[in-house]
Every structure is written in structure tokens, then in C-alpha cells.
Amino acid sequence: MAVIAHFRIPADAFELGQILEIEARGTVKLETMVPLGETAVPFFTVSDEVRESFERSVSNHPAVENIVEVTRHGRERLYSLDWDIGADTLFRGLTDLNGQLLSATGTASTWEFEIRFPTHEALSQFQEYCSDADISLEVGRVYNPTRPGTGMWYGVTHPQRETLMRAVEGGYYSIPRRMSTQDLADELGVSDQAVTERLRRAIVTLTENTLIAMEDELDEEATQVEQR
Known part of the structure; x- marks a missing residue:
């Protein structure tokens, strides 16, 4: 784990x-x-x-x-x-x-x-x-990021959290999109490339430490049950 x-x-x-x-x-x-x-x-x-x-x-x-x-x-x-x-x-x-x-x-x-x-x-x-x-x-x-009630940020760093939450709140993921990565960069005072990388790493880390980690844990538990 x-x-x-x-x-x-x-x-x-x-x-x-x-x-x-x-x-x-x-x-x-x-x-x-x-x-x-x-x-x-x-x-x-x-x-x-x-x-x-x-x-x-x-x-x-x-x-x-x-x-x-x-x-x-x-x-x-x-x-x-x-x-x-x-x-x-x-x-x-x-x-x-x-x-x-x-x-x-x-x-x-x-x-x-x-x-x-x-x-x-x-x-x-x-x-x-x-x-x-x-x-x-x-x-x-x-x-342990896969255990409910612990590690509330699931491995996502503060800059990544700040960028991802601002992107959601500002409409970066809306259709139609209401803000660009350059808009986010201007608000946060970093480069456009840094914003893109923070969003990518935040999404990958969050998915790995929640959805994928929980699925792996369930698969492991199911295997253990079958072996009993």
C-alpha cells in the first residue's frame, strides 16, 4: 500500500x-x-x-x-x-x-x-x-493516501491544489471554457508552462491516489478472498 x-x-x-x-x-x-x-x-x-x-x-x-x-x-x-x-x-x-x-x-x-x-x-x-x-x-x-480519513490532500501539493481549485472555480473546465492557462498564470504569478504542469501533476496524482489506488486495493482484497 x-x-x-x-x-x-x-x-x-x-x-x-x-x-x-x-x-x-x-x-x-x-x-x-x-x-x-x-x-x-x-x-x-x-x-x-x-x-x-x-x-x-x-x-x-x-x-x-x-x-x-x-x-x-x-x-x-x-x-x-x-x-x-x-x-x-x-x-x-x-x-x-x-x-x-x-x-x-x-x-x-x-x-x-x-x-x-x-x-x-x-x-x-x-x-x-x-x-x-x-x-x-x-x-x-x-x-497513507489510500486510507479513508487520512492524508486529506491525497498527495497533491499546495501549489497544485491552488492551481486546480482556481481552474475549476474560474471555469477552465467549463464548456465553453471561461478562462485559459494564461489567465491562471497571470492570477497566480507563474508561467503558463508552470500552470499546465501543475494541473497535469495534480490530476495524475489525485487519480492515482484515489480511484486507481482504491481499485487496486479492492482487487487485492478480492484475490485474498479467493485464495482462502
Whole structure:
């Protein structure tokens, strides 16, 4: 049964946190990670206040092949990072244990992660893996998204919830449509691409952690009954 866990990890405890070194007042948000062959290309939203220090630290890191500014909206910019994920001990452990990164936000000192694991055993193995790798890991809220009455957001992050609810309330899904993704982007102060990605991830996560998860659980219970 799937489980979602919130973690807090020092920025200097894993390679990507060291790569994305920024000034104390800034934050970096991981919008998504796109797998391309054996690599994973992360997309980050960075505010203009820390853009220069972000670009400088990333460009100078030997593990980074390239950094590209994808788009900008208001005072935020979206970057893609050509980076060798295999060199990062933390993300290698996530990949090996089938962990799904739902959200990540970093500051100069700390990163906060929301990660979904296929089972509680996988979560325990990840914690043990981090301990063996000397990665300091502070565990926050842990919940099972398929269990009624717990995990009321079903793994959907706050930015995703805000975007999806505003889309429904504003008529994005109405016929005829009463607002566009650009309208949503203007209201939320992010890029059109960020809105599209938030909606996609919110719908996929919500469906996986409710309809699909419940169907899988019912199928498993039916199989157990047949085997008795």
C-alpha cells in the first residue's frame, strides 16, 4: 500500500542541494523532473532576487552539463538543468526504491521533500539507505493516501491544489471554457508552462491516489478472498 512522507534534508547533504547554492533570502522550487534515457532533467522555478547567484553556482558545478532558461514570467524564471542524476546519492536511492518525488522546495540551508513510496517497507528502506549514506534526514508527516480519513490532500501539493481549485472555480473546465492557462498564470504569478504542469501533476496524482489506488486495493482484497 502506497505511503507519502515529508522529509527535511540539509542542502549540503546531497549533490543537487550543493549544486543549487543560493543566497540566504531565496528559494528554489523543483517543478518537475523529466526522465531522458538514463538521466533526469529537473525544471526549477527561481525568483529574480537570487537568479544571479543561482546561475553562477549551477554553471560552475562540474556535475552540470548545461543550464537553460526555458521561460520567464513576472519576477520568476523557469530553468532546465542537464545533470547526471547517477552521481547524487540521495536521488539514486529514490530511483532504486521506486520513490516518486511529488514536490521539493529549497533554501540556502534546507530542502523539503514530499515523496511517495509504493510500500511502508520501501519507505523504511529509504530511511535506512540515507542513514548508511550519512544523509541527515528529518522525517515529518507520513500518511497513507489510500486510507479513508487520512492524508486529506491525497498527495497533491499546495501549489497544485491552488492551481486546480482556481481552474475549476474560474471555469477552465467549463464548456465553453471561461478562462485559459494564461489567465491562471497571470492570477497566480507563474508561467503558463508552470500552470499546465501543475494541473497535469495534480490530476495524475489525485487519480492515482484515489480511484486507481482504491481499485487496486479492492482487487487485492478480492484475490485474498479467493485464495482462502
